[in-house]
Amino acid sequence: xxxxxxxxxxxxxxARRGCVHTVHGDVQAPFFMPVGTKAxxxxxxxxxxxxxxxxxxxxxxxxxxxxxxxxIIQKAGGLHKFMSWERPILTDSGGYQVFSLTDWRKLxxxxxxxxxxxxxxxxxxxxxxxxEIESVLGSDMxxxxxxxxxxxxxxxxxxxxxxxxxxxxxxxKEHFVKTGMNERGQRLFCIIQGSVYRDLRERSAxxxxxLDTDGCAxxxxxxxxxxxxxxxxxxxxxxxxxxxxxxxxxxxGMPDQMVRAVGLGIDMFDTVIPTRYGxxxxxxxxxxxxxxxxxxxxxxxxxxxxxxxCPTCKNYSRAYIRHLFNAGEVxxxxxxxxxxVYYYVNLLRRIREALDQGCYQEFMVNFLTTYNSDLLATL
Amino acid sequence: xxxxxxxxxxxxxxARRGCVHTVHGDVQAPFFMPVGTKAxxxxxxxxxxxxxxxxxxxxxxxxxxxxxxxxIIQKAGGLHKFMSWERPILTDSGGYQVFSLTDWRKLxxxxxxxxxxxxxxxxxxxxxxxxEIESVLGSDMxxxxxxxxxxxxxxxxxxxxxxxxxxxxxxxKEHFVKTGMNERGQRLFCIIQGSVYRDLRERSAxxxxxLDTDGCAxxxxxxxxxxxxxxxxxxxxxxxxxxxxxxxxxxxGMPDQMVRAVGLGIDMFDTVIPTRYGxxxxxxxxxxxxxxxxxxxxxxxxxxxxxxxCPTCKNYSRAYIRHLFNAGEVxxxxxxxxxxVYYYVNLLRRIREALDQGCYQEFMVNFLTTYNSDLLATL
Numbered sequence: 001x002x003x004x005x006x007x008x009x010x011x012x013x014x015a016r017r018g019c020v021h022t023v024h025g026d027v028q029a030p031f032f033m034p035v036g037t038k039a040x041x042x043x044x045x046x047x048x049x050x051x052x053x054x055x056x057x058x059x060x061x062x063x064x065x066x067x068x069x070x071x072i073i074q075k076a077g078g079l080h081k082f083m084s085w086e087r088p089i090l091t092d093s094g095g096y097q098v099f100s101l102t103d104w105r106k107l108x109x110x111x112x113x114x115x116x117x118x119x120x121x122x123x124x125x126x127x128x129x130x131x132e133i134e135s136v137l138g139s140d141m142x143x144x145x146x147x148x149x150x151x152x153x154x155x156x157x158x159x160x161x162x163x164x165x166x167x168x169x170x171x172x173k174e175h176f177v178k179t180g181m182n183e184r185g186q187r188l189f190c191i192i193q194g195s196v197y198r199d200l201r202e203r204s205a206x207x208x209x210x211l212d213t214d215g216c217a218x219x220x221x222x223x224x225x226x227x228x229x230x231x232x233x234x235x236x237x238x239x240x241x242x243x244x245x246x247x248x249x250x251x252x253g254m255p256d257q258m259v260r261a262v263g264l265g266i267d268m269f270d271t272v273i274p275t276r277y278g279x280x281x282x283x284x285x286x287x288x289x290x291x292x293x294x295x296x297x298x299x300x301x302x303x304x305x306x307x308x309x310c311p312t313c314k315n316y317s318r319a320y321i322r323h324l325f326n327a328g329e330v331x332x333x334x335x336x337x338x339x340x341v342y343y344y345v346n347l348l349r350r351i352r353e354a355l356d357q358g359c360y361q362e363f364m365v366n367f368l369t370t371y372n373s374d375l376l377a378t379l
Numbered sequence: 380x381x382x383x384x385x386x387x388x389x390x391x392x393x394a395r396r397g398c399v400h401t402v403h404g405d406v407q408a409p410f411f412m413p414v415g416t417k418a419x420x421x422x423x424x425x426x427x428x429x430x431x432x433x434x435x436x437x438x439x440x441x442x443x444x445x446x447x448x449x450x451i452i453q454k455a456g457g458l459h460k461f462m463s464w465e466r467p468i469l470t471d472s473g474g475y476q477v478f479s480l481t482d483w484r485k486l487x488x489x490x491x492x493x494x495x496x497x498x499x500x501x502x503x504x505x506x507x508x509x510x511e512i513e514s515v516l517g518s519d520m521x522x523x524x525x526x527x528x529x530x531x532x533x534x535x536x537x538x539x540x541x542x543x544x545x546x547x548x549x550x551x552k553e554h555f556v557k558t559g560m561n562e563r564g565q566r567l568f569c570i571i572q573g574s575v576y577r578d579l580r581e582r583s584a585x586x587x588x589x590l591d592t593d594g595c596a597x598x599x600x601x602x603x604x605x606x607x608x609x610x611x612x613x614x615x616x617x618x619x620x621x622x623x624x625x626x627x628x629x630x631x632g633m634p635d636q637m638v639r640a641v642g643l644g645i646d647m648f649d650t651v652i653p654t655r656y657g658x659x660x661x662x663x664x665x666x667x668x669x670x671x672x673x674x675x676x677x678x679x680x681x682x683x684x685x686x687x688x689c690p691t692c693k694n695y696s697r698a699y700i701r702h703l704f705n706a707g708e709v710x711x712x713x714x715x716x717x718x719x720v721y722y723y724v725n726l727l728r729r730i731r732e733a734l735d736q737g738c739y740q741e742f743m744v745n746f747l748t749t750y751n752s753d754l755l756a757t758l
Contacts, residue, residue, distance in 0.1 A: 038702075038703075038706045038708060039699070039702065040703055040706075040708045040710045042708065042709060042710075043709045043710065043713070044710070045690075045694075045710060045713070045714070046694065047690060047694065063706075067702070067705060067706060068677075068698070068701075068702040068705070072677060072678055072698060072702070075678050075680070076680055076696070076698060076699075077680075081680075082696075082698070082699055082702075083699060084694045084695055084696075084699065298447075298451060299451055299454050301454070301455055301460075311424075311426060315424075315425065315426065315463045316463055317455070317461075317463075319447070319451060319455060319461070320418070320455075320461055320462060320463065322447075323417075323418065323446070323447040323451075323461075324417075324419055326446060326447070327417045327419075327442075327446060329417060329419045329421065330421060330422045330709055330712065330713070331419045331421075331422065331423070331424060333709065334422070334424070334709070334713070335424070
């Protein structure tokens, strides 16, 4: 069976309803991947994720490579067994973390040398080494080592990142195939770079897509550029995307950004926003964000989000959750993060339902209107 | 119906199987009360507590009085509604916290003036004021304001605490009855003081028991004295206890201490040990404690406690939980605390089953032997 099945195109937008097939099960697309960087989605249990209905989870190669280390995960029988998550997993390559987390790194065509942000030990990641790690992790969807351009970024620097990302993908794919990772059911993505330069984005897309990976990701976004620039990148590269592969908008985004990006043909999302915002007491609703520490909720005994069916909203009041945050109680973070991840996973479910019903355009306009989103102007 | 029903006496020990009846439901005795000081059992949700099978929860008057404050809980309709816990609640009086948490306090026969440990504001707690607060909280079992002697404690000081605790209980009971708290289903306990002095403990017990409260607690224990002294106190006062009232050993204790105390006729326990130890990665089993950060568990893919049926032990490995602790992930605290609270609640269930089967002595000997407990010597 192919990796991606297209179920239905939206008649009015570029949105599409599909399904991704992995050896750990199918994932209905478009979908959101809760981020479990260190093999745990912060504050939630794997039972919580299953109850929420998430069909997939994302973890990070860089973090797991450094701690607990590949030897332990190998002995556990892979990441699925290590973290007790039997559904599909996508793993980041760690490229982004090497660029954003480490104080010291030395980049060359060979790969990237860096000092661990944990203990300062030196490590050398190459495209092949990243595949070796992800082979041990046993993730269903595998991201290759790329060079993620920062923002802002000079043209010459962005061009070098595009060139290197292509060279690295060639080596990645060779290693991936040679070592039989595809035969063990793992699926490889490419990561389109090029910063905010149209010709570089298009060049990166053409070069990478010619290497025929299983899925296509747009990287180097949500790194500091404006939302306008981010969506420009999307509009440049989407016309180049093949129809038979899932498209992944990396690290995106706010609810309205996901809704808009689906309308442009995106199938996959991940972001730490629901858990990170939850831990600081900011909760998502269709009508925008609720900052639960706010004094206005002191005596508000209604649910966090009256339109939500999650256990946080069914069982606890705003006043109680606010109390938990004020008292520094872990349950506060947990209830808020649970709601937010539920909100994200459920938003993608609602998106799929709208696609099933052939009314995605209406859904998108209604959502962006209710959310009071600036992205309405992009329609 | 009476507050306490005696179901069965143990033929060989002083242990007893009973049941406590409240307007929020029955609690099978002996029982353990998970401690939710600030209206939350740390890291756990109320759904977790229900799934674990806890029939009761304990919260703290001092903490809730200071934050979120009585006005908010009153507007919520009481503590049960505020925290979404429909089963019985026992509330501490806050006396212990005034003595242990505040920098500044002024004690007199009238009551105790203190500065909040949160913001330094001055407050004055009297026996009557504590009842007013607990009336607002609407707890099913109500502890009166007492003077908790520290350890070590001079005889004269301990004697004054005994005298004052009796005087305060008289005022407490008068207020309790006059304001109809009993008619609204609340049940009042006394708290026996007297430090480690036998005559004072016996005097305190006699004086307080003559005031005929619904239940009897032994306070001023686990405050720094040795386990031997703690059990001496228990052996002095237990023969004075009426048969028709539940006996509560406050703030106790380690698993073997609970098992031993049940054998001496105790019906009720509370302690922060399972959650506090869990948060530091120490987990309980019948064979003693597991310190999960220990390097020996690095590649141990077996369950935390192979004899345990809780979700932590059914779903996650020691190596994974150790990783979560090393990575500073909240899920680690949560899984460990869940197991520990489950272990405590389930231990009391096993105790009740042994009592039902008339074999508590054997259970106690077996448990203390497996646990390698020093308390075996006290049998």
